[in-house]
Amino acid sequence: MEKKSCSHVLLVPYPTQGHINPMLQFSRRLASKGIKTTLAVTNFISTTIKPQSSTVQIATISDGFDQGGFTEAQSTHDYLARFESAGSKTLADLITKHKNSPHPIDCVVYDSFLPWALDVAHQLGLVGAAFFTQNCAVNYIYYNVHHGLLTLPISPSVPSSIAGLPLLELRDMPGFIYVSGSYPAYFEMVLLQFSNTEKADFVLVNTFYELEQEVVDTMSKVGPLLTIGPTIPSAYLDKRIEDDAFYGLDLFKLESSAATAKWLSNKPPGSVVYVSFGSLSNLSIQQMEEMAWGLKNSGFYFLWVVRDTEKAKIPADAEGEKGFIVGWCPQMEVLSNAAVGCFFTHCGWNSTIEALSLGVPMVAMPQWTDQPTDAKFVEDVWKVGIRVRVEEDGIVRREEIESCIREVVEGERGKELKENAKKWKELSVKAVCEGGSSDKNIDDFVSRLIKT
Ligand code: UDX
Numbered sequence: 005m006e007k008k009s010c011s012h013v014l015l016v017p018y019p020t021q022g023h024i025n026p027m028l029q030f031s032r033r034l035a036s037k038g039i040k041t042t043l044a045v046t047n048f049i050s051t052t053i054k055p056q057s058s059t060v061q062i063a064t065i066s067d068g069f070d071q072g073g074f075t076e077a078q079s080t081h082d083y084l085a086r087f088e089s090a091g092s093k094t095l096a097d098l099i100t101k102h103k104n105s106p107h108p109i110d111c112v113v114y115d116s117f118l119p120w121a122l123d124v125a126h127q128l129g130l131v132g133a134a135f136f137t138q139n140c141a142v143n144y145i146y147y148n149v150h151h152g153l154l155t156l157p158i159s160p161s162v163p164s165s166i167a168g169l170p171l172l173e174l175r176d177m178p179g180f181i182y183v184s185g186s187y188p189a190y191f192e193m194v195l196l197q198f199s200n201t202e203k204a205d206f207v208l209v210n211t212f213y214e215l216e217q218e219v220v221d222t223m224s225k226v227g228p229l230l231t232i233g234p235t236i237p238s239a240y241l242d243k244r245i246e247d248d249a250f251y252g253l254d255l256f257k258l259e260s261s262a263a264t265a266k267w268l269s270n271k272p273p274g275s276v277v278y279v280s281f282g283s284l285s286n287l288s289i290q291q292m293e294e295m296a297w298g299l300k301n302s303g304f305y306f307l308w309v310v311r312d313t314e315k316a317k318i319p320a321d322a323e324g325e326k327g328f329i330v331g332w333c334p335q336m337e338v339l340s341n342a343a344v345g346c347f348f349t350h351c352g353w354n355s356t357i358e359a360l361s362l363g364v365p366m367v368a369m370p371q372w373t374d375q376p377t378d379a380k381f382v383e384d385v386w387k388v389g390i391r392v393r394v395e396e397d398g399i400v401r402r403e404e405i406e407s408c409i410r411e412v413v414e415g416e417r418g419k420e421l422k423e424n425a426k427k428w429k430e431l432s433v434k435a436v437c438e439g440g441s442s443d444k445n446i447d448d449f450v451s452r453l454i455k456t
Contacts, residue, residue, distance in 0.1 A: 011453045012040040012107040015135070016095065018115040019046045019067060019074075021255050021283035022354050023137050026210045027115065028060065028253055029235035030135070033436075035059035037450045040107050044098060045253075048073035053253045065094040080189035088120045095124045111453055113208065116143075116197040122204055131453060133206035136197070138353045140209055140216045140231070141169055141381060142178055142374040143197070144223045149181070150198040157184045168222030176380035179372035190373070201227060206449060208232050210357070212435035212442045215386070215428070230445040234361045234432050240340045241361060242433045255283065256311060256332035264307065264338055267328045271305050274345030277409055278338050278364075280309040281350040285371045291399055292317040298405025299348075300324050304413060307344075309333055339364050346412045348405075351378040363429030365389055365421035367408040369400060388425045390417065 013034055017027035024045065031041040042061040045053070047070040050062065068086030069076040077083035095112075102109045111131040114121030125132035136143050148154035148166055158164055158181060163171040174182055180191035201207055210233040213220055220231055234241070268276060279299065281287060287295070292310075296319050299306045305326045310318055312331045323329050335355070338344060339362040347359045348367045356378045359366050366389030368379035382389040390408050392400045412418045435442040 011111060011450075012042070012102070012109045013111045013113055013453070014042050014044055014063070014099065014109045016044045016065070016112060016114040016118060016121050017135075018117040018137070019049045022352050023115055023117070024049070024253055024255070025354055026137050026233070026235040027113070027135060029237060030113070030208075030210070030232065031060045032237070033232075033235065033446060034450065037446065039450060039453070042109070044095065046070075046073060049255065052255050063098055065098055066090040080187070084189060084193060087118070091118065092120050092124050095121060096128060099124070099128050099130065116201070117193055119196055119200050122200055126203070131205045132203075133208055133449070134197070134201055134204045136207070136209040138374045139211045139357075139378065139381075140219045140223055140229075142353075142377045143209070144168060144219050145172075145178060145181070145377065146194050147198050147223070147226065150195040156181065168219035170380075170385060172377070172380065176376055178374050178377050179370075182376055183372075187372070194373075206230060206452075208449070210235055210353070212432060212440075214431045214435060214441065215357075215360070230449055231435075232442050232446050232449070234357045234436065234442075236336060236358060236361050236432075236436075240336045242437055252334070254332060259330035259333045261334045261337050264328075264330065264333050265341070267307065268338070268341045268343040271343040273342045274413070275305055276341075276343045277302065277304050277306040277346045277348055277367075277413065278344045279306055279348040280333075280335065280355065281369075281371065282352040282355060283311070285350050287314070287317070287371075288399075289317045293319055294399060294402045295405060296322040298400075298402040298409070299327060301402060302406045302409045304346075304409060305343075306348075307333070307338060309335075336362065346409060348409065351375040351382060353378055356382060357432075360386065360388060360425070360428045361432035363425045365412050365418065365425045367392060367405075367412055386424065386428060388421055388428060390421070 015027050015031050017024045028043055031043050035041050042063050044063045044065050046067040047064045050064045068090035074083050099109050112121055112125035113133045113135050116134045116136045122132040158174050160174045163173050165171055180187055207227060207229040209229055209231050211231050212233050213231050223229060308329045310329050336358055339358055344364060347364045349355045351368045351370045353374055366382055368382050368389050368391040370376040370379040379391045383391045390411055392408050393404050394400050412421060434440045
C-alpha cells in the first residue's frame with residue numbers, strides 16, 4: 005500500500021498493562037502504514053512509563069485520579085464514573101488543542117471499555133473506532149447477555165449453546181458469569197461495551213479470522229467488524245512486517261532482557277517452563293506455595309514472573325537450583341526464545357495470543373474475567389494446551405501443576421500440542437503479513453480513513 009501521511013489517529017487505551025500493550029502495538033502497525041498516531045494515556049500512567057518510539061507520540065488525558073490512578077479510587081464504580089467525566093472532558097480538550105495544528109486528529113480509536121469516547125469523537129465530528137482487546141468469543145458472550153439472548157444465572161448442569169461457539173460449561177464462561185455476582189462494576193462495564201457499538205464507524209478486534217472463524221462470521225452479522233490481530237511486534241513475529249524497532253510501555257520494573265536472555269542462553273531447546281499470571285492476578289498464599297512446589301517438583305527449569313507486590317507470598321528458596329524469579333520480564337522476547345517449551349499462564353488474552361503466535365504450548369490456569377473462556381479454547385478448540393484441575397477448595401495442587409507441566413513438556417499429548425502450536429504460529433504470521441486477513445483489514449481501515 006502506498007504510504008501517505010494524511011490521517012492522525014488518536015488511540016485511547018483502558019489504563020492497564022493488558023490494554024495498553026495491544027493498543028500501542030496497533031498504533032505502531034498503523035504508523036507503518038503511513039498514519040500519524042498518538043497514544044493518549046492517563047496522567048498517572050504517563051508518570052510510570054518511559055516512551056522511546058519515534059513513530060507513536062504520547063499524549064495525556066485524565067481519569068480523575070492523576071496522582072495514583074485506580075488505587076486512589078474508593079471503588080471500581082467510583083473509578084469508572086470519574087474516568088468517564090474527567091476523561092470525556094480532557095479527551096475533548098486534547099482533540100480541540102490539535103485542531104489548528106499541522107496534524108489535526110481525525111479519528112479516535114478507543115478501548116471498548118470506554119464507550120463514552122465514541123460520543124466525544126462524534127460530537128467533535130471525528131471518526132470513532134471501538135477497539136476490543138479481548139477475543140471475539142468472549143465478546144460475543146457479553147453481547148448475548150447484553151441483548152438478553154443469554155439469560156443469567158447460567159445452569160451449572162446444562163451447557164450453554166451460543167451460535168458460533170462450542171457448547172460452554174459454566175466453568176468455561178467469563179469469570180463475571182461463572183462466579184455470579186462477582187465484580188458487579190466490571191461486569192456492567194463489559195456489557196456496556198455494546199451500549200453504542202452500532203454507532204461506531206469501525207469495530208476492531210485483536211484476534212485473527214482463522215483463529216475464530218465461526219464466531220467472527222456470526223458476530224459480523226450483528227455489525228461490521230475487522231479482525232486486526234495479533235498486534236505483536238514484527239521483531240518477534242516476522243521481520244517482513246514493517247514497523248519500527250520494538251519498544252514497550254512497561255508499567256512494572258523490568259528485569260533487563262540481557263539478564264533473562266543470559267539465564268535462558270545455556271538451557272536446552274524446549275526445556276524451560278515460563279510462568280506468568282499477568283499484570284493483575286492476585287493468587288492466594290496457599291496457591292503460590294502450591295505453585296512453587298509444583299514447579300520445583302517438576303524438575304524442569306522455570307522462569308517465574310512474580311510481581312513485587314506478590315513476592316511475600318512465595319516460600320523461601322522458591323527458586324531452588326533450577327528457577328529464576330523476576331518481577332517483570334520482556335515476555336515476548338522470552339516466549340520467542342527456543343529454550344522455552346511451555347507457558348504456564350493465567351490465559352489473559354494478550355498472553356494467550358502471544359503464545360499462540362509464537363508457537364508455545366500452554367498449561368492454562370485461568371483466574372477471572374475472560375480467562376476461563378480463553379482456557380477452554382486453548383484446550384478444546386485450538387488444542388495447544390492443558391487446563392489444570394481445580395479442587396473444590398479452589399486450589400490447584402502441586403501434584404496437578406507438576407503433572408500438567410510434564411504432560412506438555414515431555415508427554416504424548418505434548419507432541420500433539422507442539423504440532424498444533426506450530427500450526428497456529430504459521431497462521432498468525434500469515435494473517436498479519438502482506439495480504440493476510442488482518443493485514444487486509446488494517447489496509448481497509450486505513451484506506452477508508454484516508455477517504456473520510
Ligand atoms: C488483563 C486481563 O486480565 C486479561 O484477561 C485481558 O484479556 C486483558 O487485560 P493481564 O491480566 O495483565 O490483562 O494479562 P494479559 O492479557 O496476558 O496481558 C499481560 C501483558 O503483559 C502481555 O502483553 C504480556 O506480554 C505482558 N507481560 C506480562 C510482560 O511484558 N512481562 C511480564 O513479565 C508479564
